[in-house]
Amino acid sequence: MAETLDITGAVCPVPLVHNQQIVLGHGSGGKMAADLIAKTFLPAFDNPALRAGDDGAVVDISTGRIVLSTDSHVVAPLFFPGGDIGHLAVCGTVNDVAVMGATPLYLTVGFILEEGLELSALERVTASMKASAAEAGVQIVTGDTKVVQRGKADGLYISTTGVGILPDGRKIGGAQAKPGDVVLLSGTMGDHGIAVLAARGELGFETDVRSDCAPLNGLIADLLAACPDVHVLRDPTRGGVATTLNEIAKQSGVCITLEEKSLPVKPAVASVCEMLGFDPLYVANEGKVLVILPAESAEKALETLKKSKYGADSIKIGTVSAAPAKRVLMRTAIGATRVVDMLAGEMLPRIC
Amino acid sequence: MEFTTPFRDADLVRGVLAEIRRTVTRPWVLMEICGGQTHSIVRHGLDQLLPPEIELVHGPGCPVCVTPLEQIDRALAIAARPEVIFTSYGDMLRVPGSDRDLFSIRASGGDVRVVYSPLDAVKIAQENPSKQVVFFAIGFETTAPPNVMAVLQAKALGLENFSVLVSHVRVPPAIHAILGSPSNRVQGFLLAGHVCSIMGYWEYPELAEKYRVPMVVTGFEPLDLVNGILATVRLLEAGKVEVANGYTRLVTFEGNKSAQKIINQVFMECDRPWRGIGVIPMSGWSLRPEFDAFNAEKRFDVADIAPKESLLCIAGQIMQGQKKPHDCPAFGRECTPEHPLGATMVSSEGACAAYYKYGR
Structure with a gap:
C-alpha cells in the first residue's frame, strides 16, 4: 500500500458540453432535450401555442371543416440546389393541404435526428423551415424530437402534419374530374x-x-x-x-x-x-x-x-x-x- | 437537347412516313435489332403510322433481357456474400433470377449499388480495400469499351479486390441465328446504331449477302427510325441486297478502332446462352485468361448454379421475332413490370415492358 496518496491532480469529470453535434442525450427528454428546444426550435418556430410548452398545441379555428395531411421527408442529400429537407417538409405538407382547397394554418413537426448530426446543419434546416412557414403563412405549433444511434438514420428525417380549414361547399378532389x-x-x-x-x-x-x-x-x-x-x-x-x-x-x-x-x-x-x-x-x-x-x-x-x-x-x-x-x-x-x-x-x- | 430536337420534328417525320407509303407495294417484315429502337418506336407511336404492309418485329437487342438466367443467379449468389459490394447498371436490379432479384438481395442486407459507369465501381474498390467489389459487366458491343476499360484500369491500379461478372453478347451472331432459323420471317434489318458506332458495320455485308437480306444502320430518334425504315423498304422494293448507313452522324464503316482494340485486348469470343433463346455459338465475349484475376466467376465459387425459368414466359420467341408480347398468355396478367416473369418485361428496352408501358 502506498504511503501517501497524491490526489492533487484529480478532478471531478465534468461532462462535455455537446453543442456542436447531436448526441443520444438530445433525445433523452431531459435537460439536453430541453436545451435543444429552447435554443434551436423555439427561436425558429416561435408562436404562442408552441411557447406554452405543453404536450399538445391549442389553436383557434374558424367554422368549417378541417383538412389534415401528413408527410415524412427522408431526402438525401439534406441540402440541394433550390431547397433543403426543411423547406421540403414545410412546403410538401402545406401543398397537400392546399390542393384539397383548404387554407393551411398549422403544422406539427417530428424530427428523427441521427447521432453525430452537426448542430449547425440542424440550425440551417430550422431556419429554412422558419422562412418557408413565414412565406406560407402557417405556424409550427407542436413537435417532437427523437435521436437514434449513428448509422440508424440518414442525418435527419422530418415528419410534418398540416391542419387547414376547408370552406363550406368546396368540393375538390381526385374523384371530381369530368369529361369536358x-x-x-x-x-x-x-x-x-x-x-x-x-x-x-x-x-x-x-x-x-x-x-x-x-x-x-x-x-x-x-x-x-x-x-x-x-x-x-x-x-x-x-x-x-x-x-x-x-x-x-x-x-x-x-x-x-x-x-x-x-x-x-x-x-x-x-x-x-x-x-x-x-x-x-x-x-x-x-x-x-x-x-x-x-x-x-x-x-x-x-x-x-x-x-x-x-x-x-x-x-x-x-x-x-x-x-x-x-x-x-x-x-x-x-x-x-x-x-x-x-x-x-x-x-x-x-x-x- | 438541340442534338435531338430536329430528329423529333413532327412535319419531317410525317413527310418520311408519306414517302414510305408511296414506296411500299407489298408486305414486308422488318426487324429492329435494338431494344432502344423498340422503345422509341412504341413510345412515339411510329408503328401506328406505318402503312399496313410493313410489319415491325422486335429483335433480341436488349442486353438486360438476354442475360442468361444462370448468370443472374450467379450475380445474386455473389451479391449476397457479406464481403461483397455488388455494382450494376440500374435496370439489372429488377431482373428476376430463379427466385429473387438484386433488389431483394439489397433488402436482405446485401450491399448492392447502382453505378452509372463501370469506372465508378473501380473507384468504389479503391475506397473499400477490405471489400470485394464486383461489377456486373453485361451488354452488347456498346457497353464493352467502358467495361473493358474498368478491367484495364483496375489492373493498372494493381487492385486485388475488383472483379467483373461478364455476360457480354454481340449482334452479328444473333442476326446469323435469326436468319438461319427455319421459322425466320425477317426480310430486312434495322441495325443498332449505337452498336455500330463502336464496331462500324464491316461485319454485316457478309451476313446480308449470305441470307440475301438488306440492312440499314439506324438511329433511335423518330426521324432516324422512319428514315431507316424507308431506306430498307426502298432496298427491298428494288430487290437490292446491301448494307446502308442511315446514322452517318455517329457511325462509320470501320467504327471506333481504339475501342475495338481494347475490347480485343481484354475479351475473347465465346459461346453464350441468350435468355429465352439458347446458346448461340461464338455470340459472346468473355475475359481472356490473362485477366483471370479480374474474373468474378473464378474468384467466387458459383459454378454449380441450376436456374429455374418460368414456364409461362415466351420471351425467347418474342426476341426472335416469332411472336409479339400480347401473344403471350401471361402478358399483363401473371406478368407485369411489378411482377415480371421474364426479363423482357423488366428492362426499359424490353419489348414486353414497352408494350405494357405504352399500352399495346
Missing part, C-alpha cells in the same frame, strides 16, 4: 427530382437545375378566388405527372389525354433525362400543381396562375373525356396515341 374538363400544369416537370439526383454527385456531370420546391397555397388561393369551379387540384410529387394523372383518372373513372407537344420541360432537365433514360413525366416535382377544371374556365385560370411567381410557366397539357375510362393517353408529337402508365417501382437508369 381540361388539365393545366403550373410549370415545368421534373426539376426537383433531377436537382436532387444531381446534388448526390453520382452523375459525373453538373447541372444548373434547381428544385422547384415552393409553397403553393398562395397561388392556389388566388386560383380558387378567380375560378371557384376547379374540380381537381393535386401536386405531382413522387411518380411525377404521369403517376398523379393515373391516380386521378382511376378515382374519377375518366380518360385523360395529354398533348406531348405542350408538356413543359426545361432543356437541362430534358438533357439529363435523355442521358439517363428517365422520362420527365415520371420525375418528382415539389412546387407544381395539376389543375383540372371546366374548359370554359381554362383561360381565366391560366391568366391567374401566370401572375404568381410559382406559376409563370403554366400551360394547358391535356383534356378529360369519358372513355377509355381510368386511362391516361398521350397524343405524341407525330400524331400517334399511346398509353401513359403509372411508374412501376423505383425509377432506374438504363444501361445504354
Whole structure:
C-alpha cells in the first residue's frame, strides 16, 4: 500500500458540453432535450401555442371543416440546389393541404435526428423551415424530437402534419374530374427530382437545375378566388405527372389525354433525362400543381396562375373525356396515341 | 437537347412516313435489332403510322433481357456474400433470377449499388480495400469499351479486390441465328446504331449477302427510325441486297478502332446462352485468361448454379421475332413490370415492358 496518496491532480469529470453535434442525450427528454428546444426550435418556430410548452398545441379555428395531411421527408442529400429537407417538409405538407382547397394554418413537426448530426446543419434546416412557414403563412405549433444511434438514420428525417380549414361547399378532389374538363400544369416537370439526383454527385456531370420546391397555397388561393369551379387540384410529387394523372383518372373513372407537344420541360432537365433514360413525366416535382377544371374556365385560370411567381410557366397539357375510362393517353408529337402508365417501382437508369 | 430536337420534328417525320407509303407495294417484315429502337418506336407511336404492309418485329437487342438466367443467379449468389459490394447498371436490379432479384438481395442486407459507369465501381474498390467489389459487366458491343476499360484500369491500379461478372453478347451472331432459323420471317434489318458506332458495320455485308437480306444502320430518334425504315423498304422494293448507313452522324464503316482494340485486348469470343433463346455459338465475349484475376466467376465459387425459368414466359420467341408480347398468355396478367416473369418485361428496352408501358 502506498504511503501517501497524491490526489492533487484529480478532478471531478465534468461532462462535455455537446453543442456542436447531436448526441443520444438530445433525445433523452431531459435537460439536453430541453436545451435543444429552447435554443434551436423555439427561436425558429416561435408562436404562442408552441411557447406554452405543453404536450399538445391549442389553436383557434374558424367554422368549417378541417383538412389534415401528413408527410415524412427522408431526402438525401439534406441540402440541394433550390431547397433543403426543411423547406421540403414545410412546403410538401402545406401543398397537400392546399390542393384539397383548404387554407393551411398549422403544422406539427417530428424530427428523427441521427447521432453525430452537426448542430449547425440542424440550425440551417430550422431556419429554412422558419422562412418557408413565414412565406406560407402557417405556424409550427407542436413537435417532437427523437435521436437514434449513428448509422440508424440518414442525418435527419422530418415528419410534418398540416391542419387547414376547408370552406363550406368546396368540393375538390381526385374523384371530381369530368369529361369536358381540361388539365393545366403550373410549370415545368421534373426539376426537383433531377436537382436532387444531381446534388448526390453520382452523375459525373453538373447541372444548373434547381428544385422547384415552393409553397403553393398562395397561388392556389388566388386560383380558387378567380375560378371557384376547379374540380381537381393535386401536386405531382413522387411518380411525377404521369403517376398523379393515373391516380386521378382511376378515382374519377375518366380518360385523360395529354398533348406531348405542350408538356413543359426545361432543356437541362430534358438533357439529363435523355442521358439517363428517365422520362420527365415520371420525375418528382415539389412546387407544381395539376389543375383540372371546366374548359370554359381554362383561360381565366391560366391568366391567374401566370401572375404568381410559382406559376409563370403554366400551360394547358391535356383534356378529360369519358372513355377509355381510368386511362391516361398521350397524343405524341407525330400524331400517334399511346398509353401513359403509372411508374412501376423505383425509377432506374438504363444501361445504354 | 438541340442534338435531338430536329430528329423529333413532327412535319419531317410525317413527310418520311408519306414517302414510305408511296414506296411500299407489298408486305414486308422488318426487324429492329435494338431494344432502344423498340422503345422509341412504341413510345412515339411510329408503328401506328406505318402503312399496313410493313410489319415491325422486335429483335433480341436488349442486353438486360438476354442475360442468361444462370448468370443472374450467379450475380445474386455473389451479391449476397457479406464481403461483397455488388455494382450494376440500374435496370439489372429488377431482373428476376430463379427466385429473387438484386433488389431483394439489397433488402436482405446485401450491399448492392447502382453505378452509372463501370469506372465508378473501380473507384468504389479503391475506397473499400477490405471489400470485394464486383461489377456486373453485361451488354452488347456498346457497353464493352467502358467495361473493358474498368478491367484495364483496375489492373493498372494493381487492385486485388475488383472483379467483373461478364455476360457480354454481340449482334452479328444473333442476326446469323435469326436468319438461319427455319421459322425466320425477317426480310430486312434495322441495325443498332449505337452498336455500330463502336464496331462500324464491316461485319454485316457478309451476313446480308449470305441470307440475301438488306440492312440499314439506324438511329433511335423518330426521324432516324422512319428514315431507316424507308431506306430498307426502298432496298427491298428494288430487290437490292446491301448494307446502308442511315446514322452517318455517329457511325462509320470501320467504327471506333481504339475501342475495338481494347475490347480485343481484354475479351475473347465465346459461346453464350441468350435468355429465352439458347446458346448461340461464338455470340459472346468473355475475359481472356490473362485477366483471370479480374474474373468474378473464378474468384467466387458459383459454378454449380441450376436456374429455374418460368414456364409461362415466351420471351425467347418474342426476341426472335416469332411472336409479339400480347401473344403471350401471361402478358399483363401473371406478368407485369411489378411482377415480371421474364426479363423482357423488366428492362426499359424490353419489348414486353414497352408494350405494357405504352399500352399495346
